[in-house]
Amino acid sequence: MLKQNLQQKLLQKLSPQQIQFIKLLQVPTVALDTRIKEELEENPALEDISLADMNDPIEEYPDKDPDDDFRGEDSGDDLAEFNVDDYLQDDNLNEYGNRYDSNDDEEEKKELPIAINNTFFENLQAQLDLIPLEDKEYLIAQQIIGSLDDDGYLRRPIPSLIDDLAFSQSVMAEDEEAEEMLKVIQNFDPPGVGARDLQECLLIQLRKKDTSLxxxxIAINIVENYLDEFTKKHYDRLEKSLSLTSEELKEVINEILKLNPKPGDSGVSNLKQMQVIPDFHITKNDGVLTLTLNSKNAPELRVSKSYQEMFQHYEKTSEKDKKLKEAVHFVKQKLDSAKWFIDAIKQRQQTLLKTMNAIMHYQYEYFLSDGDERYLKPMILKDIADKIGMDISTVSRVANSKYVQTEFGTYLLKSFFSEAIQTESGEEVSNKEVKKILEECIGNEDKRKPLADEKLTEILKDKGYNIARRTVAKYREQMGIPVARLRKEL
Known part of the structure; x- marks a missing residue:
């Protein structure tokens, strides 16, 4: 049975301006310049002042009150929703640039030399070109090289690789031919390249060494037959199975640990380094901290004056035909978009400064102490959100993607946040203090008998930190420290 209902719902939706601000807020400084250039290319009504002033004669745009020239009549429903004055004012755009650190201007002009190195795949191709091969063999080898991943492994099965050759290059090959070419590539540098799994990668490297030793x-035997025991550090089982002493096993294990489990990394690691540009600078002068925003976060943008004049011209036109209305609507959209983008950039700057200023004052003693974690107070996102009167999600977006440069290093804002731990005396301390103690305990432990989580829990309790074993395990995992058995050394 069909029936109609009338329901009333209260929904919260983000406006396009809010969505644009949120997206800009989480953009790091290193990517902001690219984002602004994209907007300048897409919207001709938006201008970069530094570029515009180079081309525009000053006399063409004399300072004047827009109301002196604008005497337009009512132009209909399409134009009644907005005020032309919103687009004809400069909004004192220069003012918001004066507070920010401008020390990076000279650095921006310097062109740093870029080292040009051959990539991992180019090095393999160069080695392939030196080997005398038939055309078919060369194409098979080339296909194998192109199928390697960044770690240098061939994860793709040989039959699938042969299918790729047949479809893409009309080369009909057999499994044996592909296997033969794979063996050729496995002899290339770096050693271990072309392996299909970790075991094969290590064996290739070991067999290139002096196998008479x-x-x-023994190392080849362990990798070939006891790899599981080796990775899980069951050294007692290895000693028993191979009839080795601790010293002999230690020598063999050290030989295996010298091998490279990811041979492809040696050729691409430099290309994967992420550039970090700090969003803020904190300097200390006579016990007083000063916060500045990186000048890259304060671009000088304005609404295009030519588009403003164009809009004025349309408004003064007495005849309002369909084409003219469409033109006015297009100009209005571009002016709206430019104004929203400039407002979003301003709001981004204000939010960044407001959030970082609150963090700096909350952790004032920590920054004054040059990063001594004993002075790092417990602080969660809600603490800062309450201080600045913003939502927790806004603080999270800033903390997760922004960096601050201090006199003792450059840090992600997220690193200053930590949960509170209560000591036996009732004092609240940062869990980072507990992690620091854990790190020191594990660093000073006897690697032949590493400390289990239960023992670490006892040590912390002796120091006044009443923490459960599962919490110790959680902190250890957050620091990337394996369990006691995997930390064992001979």
Whole structure:
């Protein structure tokens, strides 16, 4: 049975301006310049003042009150929703740039030299070109090289690789031919390239060493037949199975640990480094901290004066035909978009400064102490959100993607946040203080008998930190420290 209902709902929706601000807020400084250039290319009504002033004669745009020239009549419903004055004012755009750190201007002009290195795949191709091969063999080898991942492994099965050759290059190959070419590539540098798994990668590297040595022979045996015991550090089982002493096993293990489990990384690691540009600078002068915003976060943008004049011209036109209305609507959209973008950039700057200023004052003693974690107070996102009167999600977006440069290093804002731990005396301390103690305990432990989580819990309790074993395990995992068995050394 069909029936109609009338329901009333209260929904909260983000406006396009709010969505634009949120997206800009989480953009790091290193990507903001690119985002602004994209907007300048898409919207001709938006101008970069530094570029516009180079091309525009001053006399063409004399300072004047827009109301002196604008005497337009009512132009209909399409134009009644907005005020032309909103687009004809400069909004004192220069003012918001004066507070920000401008020390980066000279650095921006300097062009740093870029080192040009051959990539991992180019090095393999160069080695392939030196080998005398038939055309078919060369194409198969080339296909194998192109199928390697960034770690240098061939994860793609040989039959699938042969299918790719047949479809893309009309080369009909057999499994044996592909296997033969794979063996050729596995002899290339870096050693271990072209392996299909970790075991094969390590074996390739070991077999390139002097296999007449007993240590290498045992290492090959371990990787070939006892890899699971080796990775799980069951050294007692290895000693028993291979009839080795602790010293002999230690020598063999050290030989295996010298091998590279990811041979492809040696050629691409430099290309994967992420550039970090600090969003803020904190300087200390006579016990007083000063916060500045990186000048890259304060671009000088304005609404295009030519588009403002164009809009004025349309408004003064007495005849309002369809084409003219469409033109006015287009100009209005571009002016709206430019104004929203400038407002979003301003709001981004204000939010960044407001959030970082609150963090700096909350952790004032920590910054004055040059990063001594004993002075780091427990602080969660809600603490800062309450201080600045903003939502927790806004603080999270700033903390997760922004960096601050201090006199003791450059840090992600997220690193200053930590949960509170209560000591036996009732004092609240940062969990980072507990992590620091854990790190010191594990760093000073006897690696032949590493400290289990239960023992670490007892040590912390002796120091006045009443923490459960599962919490200790959680902190250890957050610091990337493996369990006691995997920390064991001979």
């Amino acid at each position: 007993k240590t290498i022979q």
